[in-house]
Amino acid sequence: MDWSAMLALFGSFFLMLVLGVPISFAIGISSIISIAMVLPFDATLAVVSQKMASGLDSFTLLSIPFFILAGNIMNRGGIALRLIEFSKVLAGPMPGALAHVNVIANMLFGSISGSAVAAAAAVGGTMSPLQKKSGYDPVYCAAVNITSCPTGLLIPPSNALIVYSLISGGTSIGALFLAGYVPGLLMGLGVMLVAGVIAKRRNYPVSERVSLADAWTITLRALPSLGLVVVIMGGIVAGIFTATEASAVAVVYTLLLALVFYGELTVRELPKIILESIMTSSMIMLLIGASMAMAWAMANADIPYMISDALMGISENPIVILLIINVILLVVGVFMDMTPALLIFTPIFLPVAKDLGMDPVHFGIMMTFNLCIGLCTPPVGSALFVGCSVSGVKIDKVVKPLLPFFVVLILCLLLVTYIPQVSLFLPQVLLGYQ
Structure with missing residues (x-):
């Protein structure tokens, strides 16, 4: 074990984070510093460049820019409003019904777009004025929106699970996608439980029951949007196409939906959407490439084995x-x-989990669920910032109201951690995953 290489790797990495260096560059530069402790500098540059190039040379990674593009098309195509209307039908006349609508809409929109931030902005931005008009506390509404928007990172399609599949050595994306459904629903139901208890204590208004005729009309309008989930997961489970091919199908489907069926997107808007998707994809790809170099640096310094032995x-x-x-x-x-x-x-942690006999799919869902909670916490939680922004509340005002939601989310995390079938039941039943 090379202690100097390990100290150089993590020491330089965290120092650069403190100094505000972009994380992709911090990962790449710290990897170069660490590897240079044991190899000549020219060989170090060759290793880092090779690892970055080989890490990005993956057919699986094509799905990330496609799913990002599909999500951006949805954001501009009038999907959120139709899903919110459909969520009102599902929520029914419950205490704090608009809060439950927010959660359900985040689960639906997040699962379709694959982005917690997009869900927080689209759903929260639409729901916030409605909730304020009905007398809801804006801080309470922000807390509900913030803690429910990450559900889409578990309910497929999820770019986070695609990244995990790549870095874990090729864990089945289809199995990961199916494994995310129950934990994602569990996360959403946990938030709804807390939101319902608070709403009952504060006597928030109960929504009127939607008539059967209106419910039918609203459901028909939302069905094309919901159909994307059926097309993607149905195609993967039936073996019609791979997850990567499904991402391209998602782009075609959302284009037809936004341009033709709903007609809320114009061809003139497409170049801007494509450019935004390219920028987002580029940042993720740079992160992945740099992280491949760091993974090699960690393996070279025997860091995973050291942490495994320590645990x-x-x-x-x-x-x-x-x-x-x-x-x-x-x-x-x-x-x-x-x-x-x-x-x-x-x-670092997957080898430890495997030594314990833990399934890689189960571990991936546990890890993703865990990190979803971090998206809601200061100081860098992206869901927290976006949720507060669209609700018009300050971050320091929403931290305390978030605490009961965090307690329930952590309890749900423990269920996902210690009951493997919460994650593995669907992959085993539908894919025969063992």
Whole structure:
């Protein structure tokens, strides 16, 4: 084990984060510094460039820009409003019904767009004025929107699960997608439980029951949007196309939906949408490429083995070790966004999970669920910033109201961690995954 290389890697990485260096550059530069401790500088540059290039040479990665493009098309194509109307039908006359509508709409829109931030902005931006008009506390509404928008990172299609599949050595994307459904629904139901209890105590208004005729009309309008989930997951489960091919199908489907069926998107808007998608995809790809170099640097310094030995030295009880991993990831999620956290810590903790006999699909869902909570926490939680922005509330005002939601989300995380069938039931039944 090369302690100097390990200290150089993590020391330089965290120093650059403190100095405000963009995380992709921090990962790449710290990897170069670490590898240069054991190899000549010209060989170091060759290794880093080769690892970055080989890490991006993956057919699976094509799905990320396609799903991002499909999500951006949905954001401009009038999908959110129709899903919110459909969510009102599902929520029914419950205490704090508009809060439940917010959660359900986030689950639907987030699962279709694959983006927590997009869901927080689109759904929260639409729901916030309606909730204020009905007498809801804006801080309460912001807390509900913030904690429910990450559900779309578990309910497929999810770019986070695609990234995990790549970095974990090719874990089945189809199995990961199916495994995310129940935990994603569990997360949403947990938020609804807390929101309902608070709404009952504050006597928030109950929405009027939607008539059967209106419910039928609203459902018909929303069906084309919901059909995307059926097309993608149905095609993957039936073996008609791979997850990567499904992403291209999603782009074609959403284009037809937004341009032709709903008619709320024009051809003139497409260049801007494509440019935004390219920029987002480029940032993610740079992160992935740099993280491949860091993964090699960590393996070269035997860091995963060191951490595995350290955890096993604390306890050989799987319950204790998984609890420690979850605590570490919760702390990491507070200070780091999901994608870099997945890229950096999957190679560290996945070998430990495998040594405990944990299925890689189960571990991927546990890790993603854990890091979803970090999106809602200060100081770097992207869902927190967007949720507060669209609700018009200050971050310091919403932190305390978020605490009961965090408690329930952590309890749900423990269920996902210690009951494998929560994640593995659907892949085993529908795909025969073993």
